[in-house]
Amino acid sequence: MSDLIEEFYARVPVMDETPAPSLSSEDRQKLLTHFYPDYRPEGKATLRVGPNAGTVVPEEIAALLESRSRLQGPRTLPENPDREVDILIIGGGGAGITAALHAVEQGADVLLATKLRVGDSNTVMAEGGIQSALGEGDSPVEHFRDTFRGGHGANDPTLLSILVQEGPRMVEWLISRGILFDRDPQGNLSLRKGGGTSRPRLISAKDYTGLELVRVLKEDVVNAPLEILEFSPAVELLQGPGGACAGAVLWDLDSRKHIFVKSRTTILATGGSGRLHIGGFATSNHFGATGDGLSMAYRLGAKLVHVDSFQYHPTGVIFPSEMAGMLITEAVRGAGARMYNTLGRRFVNELETRDVVASAIIRECAEGRGVPTPSGASGVYLDLASIDRDAGEGTVAKRFPNIVKLMTRHNVDPTKVPILVYPTLHYQNGGVQTDAQSRTAIPHLLVAGEASGGLHGTNRLMGNSLLELFVFGRRAGLEAAQEARERPPFSWKEVSIAHVDQFEKDLAREFKGGDRPIAPTLFPDYRRKDS
Amino acid sequence: MDNALKESQTMVHVTINGRDYKVPAGSTMVQAMWYTGHEVIHGIGCLGGVCGACASVYRMKGDFRLRNALACQTLVQDGMSFSMLDSYPIQRAHYDVAALSDPKEELFTFYPESATCRNCNACTEVCPQGIDVRDAVWRANFGDFKAVADLTMSCVMCGLCVSRCIAEMAPHEIALYARRAYGAKELPYPENLKIRLDEIVAGTFSKEMDRLLGLSTGELKKECEVKS
Ligand SMILES: Cc1cc2nc3c(=O)[nH]c(=O)nc-3n(C[C@H](O)[C@H](O)[C@H](O)COP(=O)(O)OP(=O)(O)OC[C@H]3O[C@@H](n4cnc5c(N)ncnc54)[C@H](O)[C@@H]3O)c2cc1C
Ligand code: SF4
Ligand code: SF4
Ligand code: FES
Numbered sequence: 116m117s118d119l120i121e122e123f124y125a126r127v128p129v130m131d132e133t134p135a136p137s138l139s140s141e142d143r144q145k146l147l148t149h150f151y152p153d154y155r156p157e158g159k160a161t162l163r164v165g166p167n168a169g170t171v172v173p174e175e176i177a178a179l180l181e182s183r184s185r186l187q188g189p190r191t192l193p194e195n196p197d198r199e200v201d202i203l204i205i206g207g208g209g210a211g212i213t214a215a216l217h218a219v220e221q222g223a224d225v226l227l228a229t230k231l232r233v234g235d236s237n238t239v240m241a242e243g244g245i246q247s248a249l250g251e252g253d254s255p256v257e258h259f260r261d262t263f264r265g266g267h268g269a270n271d272p273t274l275l276s277i278l279v280q281e282g283p284r285m286v287e288w289l290i291s292r293g294i295l296f297d298r299d300p301q302g303n304l305s306l307r308k309g310g311g312t313s314r315p316r317l318i319s320a321k322d323y324t325g326l327e328l329v330r331v332l333k334e335d336v337v338n339a340p341l342e343i344l345e346f347s348p349a350v351e352l353l354q355g356p357g358g359a360c361a362g363a364v365l366w367d368l369d370s371r372k373h374i375f376v377k378s379r380t381t382i383l384a385t386g387g388s389g390r391l392h393i394g395g396f397a398t399s400n401h402f403g404a405t406g407d408g409l410s411m412a413y414r415l416g417a418k419l420v421h422v423d424s425f426q427y428h429p430t431g432v433i434f435p436s437e438m439a440g441m442l443i444t445e446a447v448r449g450a451g452a453r454m455y456n457t458l459g460r461r462f463v464n465e466l467e468t469r470d471v472v473a474s475a476i477i478r479e480c481a482e483g484r485g486v487p488t489p490s491g492a493s494g495v496y497l498d499l500a501s502i503d504r505d506a507g508e509g510t511v512a513k514r515f516p517n518i519v520k521l522m523t524r525h526n527v528d529p530t531k532v533p534i535l536v537y538p539t540l541h542y543q544n545g546g547v548q549t550d551a552q553s554r555t556a557i558p559h560l561l562v563a564g565e566a567s568g569g570l571h572g573t574n575r576l577m578g579n580s581l582l583e584l585f586v587f588g589r590r591a592g593l594e595a596a597q598e599a600r601e602r603p604p605f606s607w608k609e610v611s612i613a614h615v616d617q618f619e620k621d622l623a624r625e626f627k628g629g630d631r632p633i634a635p636t637l638f639p640d641y642r643r644k645d646s
Numbered sequence: 647m648d649n650a651l652k653e654s655q656t657m658v659h660v661t662i663n664g665r666d667y668k669v670p671a672g673s674t675m676v677q678a679m680w681y682t683g684h685e686v687i688h689g690i691g692c693l694g695g696v697c698g699a700c701a702s703v704y705r706m707k708g709d710f711r712l713r714n715a716l717a718c719q720t721l722v723q724d725g726m727s728f729s730m731l732d733s734y735p736i737q738r739a740h741y742d743v744a745a746l747s748d749p750k751e752e753l754f755t756f757y758p759e760s761a762t763c764r765n766c767n768a769c770t771e772v773c774p775q776g777i778d779v780r781d782a783v784w785r786a787n788f789g790d791f792k793a794v795a796d797l798t799m800s801c802v803m804c805g806l807c808v809s810r811c812i813a814e815m816a817p818h819e820i821a822l823y824a825r826r827a828y829g830a831k832e833l834p835y836p837e838n839l840k841i842r843l844d845e846i847v848a849g850t851f852s853k854e855m856d857r858l859l860g861l862s863t864g865e866l867k868k869e870c871e872v873k874s
Binding site: 119140231232234235236239240247248249250251254255256259260261263264268272273276280283284286287290291292293294295298301302303304306313320321323325326327329330331334335337338346368399401402435436437441442516517520521524525638641642643 | 672673674677680681682683684685687688690691692693694695696697699719720721733738740741742743744775776795799800801802803822825826827828829830831833834835836837838839842843845846850851854855858859863866867869870871873
């Protein structure tokens with residue numbers, strides 16, 4: 116393998132540091148329309164069934180939404196539920212854990228069910244940081260403006276105003292739990308710059324921000340008075356009186372049995388869908404990011420928003436191929452890393468928003484200025500060495516120890532040679548439409564985190580997602596506790612999965628009985644087909 | 647995996663859970679399991695080297711030494727024999743970090759075994775993150791929680807140190823306790839956060855925020871278009 120790497124790096128051209136010409140807003144728009152996957156016509160389908168019928172989405176999302184249930188018909192419920200709780204939380208990432216901790220504080224009886232172990236999630240992988248407008252000359256208003264501009268003005272302004280105003284208070288909560296954010300010599304939280312923002316606003320824990328958050332909050336949630344079911348993904352929601360949500364059906368991955376949970380309120384916190392590999396893109400997401408929440412909520416009749424919008428993070432590793440998709444945080448560009456094409460030229464201002472930078476990389480590769488890899492892919496160089504040149508020897512190692520560690524394991528020393536990158540499927544910009552209380556169109560079904568939609572518009576700014584988990588995870592937890600107290604009692608006899616039968620009937624009618632995929636898939640299958 | 651094959655064009659011999667296979671050079675251990683048809687659920691979380699779910703144990707042919715690795719990040723080598731460890735049972739303390747009053751003393755209430763470290767260094771040798779775990783345990787015992795934080799920030803909680811500790815403790819849990827206590831109890835409250843929170847509570851930004859929320863989408867877009 117090292118021979119292969121040596122050979123590859125023997126071809127690195129001389130790099131010309133001249134900055135790329137700056138872009139006008141027309142240039143940006145043109146670049147996006149021509150190269151950003153969201154705006155391209157290929158690989159798209161128009162939804163025909165469900166609350167978002169008529170919306171054009173990627174084919175993989177259509178397959179996820181217009182799908183059959185994992186529960187085979189005839190679908191009946193057992194005599195009694197296996198569990199009965201106030202609040203069922205589905206998904207043990209940052210949003211689910213935060214909701215659980217806040218709901219339990221209200222005295223609610225909570226069951227947290229998750230697919231893998233608690234914390235095995237996109238949250239644990241976050242490297243860059245959390246946006247919080249703490250700097251002098253910065254304010255929640257500036258944070259609002261930057262995010263609205265970055266989201267192409269499609270953000271829900273009310274949700275956004277909550278995010279920016281409650282953000283700092285959630286940062287305080289995290290610190291009180293003992294989370295170690297980087298400090299400046301005066302003891303202030305260090306603020307760093309991310310793409311698309313007008314002020315330095317990112318607080319981080321080196322490049323281990325998500326890991327630090329999860330390690331700490333996981334310890335709190337396992338110590339909290341609630342029940343946790345790991346390796347038990349939800350596969351279907353249950354319907355109660357008035358079309359409201361009444362719990363879920365879980366699938367125990369070990370005993371291979373269903374678990375029927377009746378709940379007064381349900382919070383979906385199942386995260387994103389990178390592992391659906393939309394458009395064949397590699398992904399930065401964890402193993403369980405298969406968009407399950409979207410498909411379950413859609414079947415129950417929840418409306419989705421911006422599910423045609425995804426974030427392709429510009430800098431995913433593309434060589435060596437066993438690392439494909441792994442993220443190199445945007446913070447390296449904030450710190451001065453540069454990108455070059457195969458001619459050794461810079462081709463875009465590295466601090467443009469993510470969608471613009473990603474489009475520029477796709478353009479370079481599509482127009483033959485990409486660097487070919489031995490397996491036939493192509494990418495561009497991301498050079499971190501300039502950070503050390505600008506900010507002093509050792510800066511990369513100090514600020515990005517995780518990147519150095521991971522790359523070095525694959526025989527690439529990023530302080531010496533550039534990393535080969537290509538956009539990687541990173542974030543689901545849209546999701547289930549929610550309001551300020553995290554409520555959806557379905558009564559007693561709340562959604563928080565990456566599974567929800569509206570807040571980020573059609574392009575999320577770095578650091579806003581983690582902030583969202585805490586701001587809206589807390590809101591969901593509190594709202595759920597209140598709803599659980601106030602919802603009139605209902606019996607198991609009033610609970611059904613008839614909505615699934617109905618949805619499949621609609622599918623059969625629209626697709627004339629043609630075969631439809633089954634979802635949620637729960638995991639991608641990477642096994643060799645003939646193994 | 648198929649890309650790895652395209653890239654390297656060579657196969658290597660490995661043994662997975664005691665059974666022999668040939669897999670493409672340049673695969674990670676997890677990719678080798680997929681290549682050979684294994685369905686891996688316990689033992690995968692992030693696939694990105696940060697969640698610690700994929701702790702594994704291996705030996706190389708002709709070498710008596712037992713080695714450990716994170717399977718999603720480690721490339722197979724010819725003659726490697728490996729198994730995944732899935733999960734290592736641990737005992738973790740039940741405490742509320744906000745309620746600690748003398749964290750340095752309370753360490754010995756929650757983790758009395760911490761004081762029994764026999765300095766064997768096995769934890770440090772096994773750690774896939776290259777952490778000086780033994781040093782971290784001693785620093786914790788001496789109450790230097792800042793040093794523990796500096797030493798162990800990259801801990802992925804894989805539990806491999808536990809698997810080797812002759813004193814049978816869980817060094818990573820002790821380090822977590824020390825880091826949390828340091829963050830919640832020793833570090834000063836950040837001044838910039840305090841200033842901003844006071845302003846928010848005082849309503850400093852409410853008027854401007856309300857004005858923005860009163861605009862039409864078109865007007866709002868225009869207002870936000872340029873970086874100020
Ligand atoms: C590599 C990477 C780096 C990132 N860096 C940053 C950053 O620097 N700053 C930032 O703000 N954001 C960042 N993000 C985005 C951010 O981390 C995520 O958007 C956010 O953590 C999502 O949190 P969540 O709780 O909604 O979902 P997750 O953290 O993904 O949690 C969802 C959980 O639900 C589980 N689950 C899924 N389906 C089911 C089911 N059917 N039943 C039960 N459980 C289920 C999953 O296994 C998982 O545990 C990054 C993301 C990635 C992937
Ligand atoms: S300190 Fe222990 S748990 Fe943490 S990474 Fe090292 S071996 Fe794994
Ligand atoms: S393995 Fe256990 S006994 Fe040995 S140095 Fe580490 S903590 Fe101490
Ligand atoms: S799967 Fe998360 S560290 Fe390997």
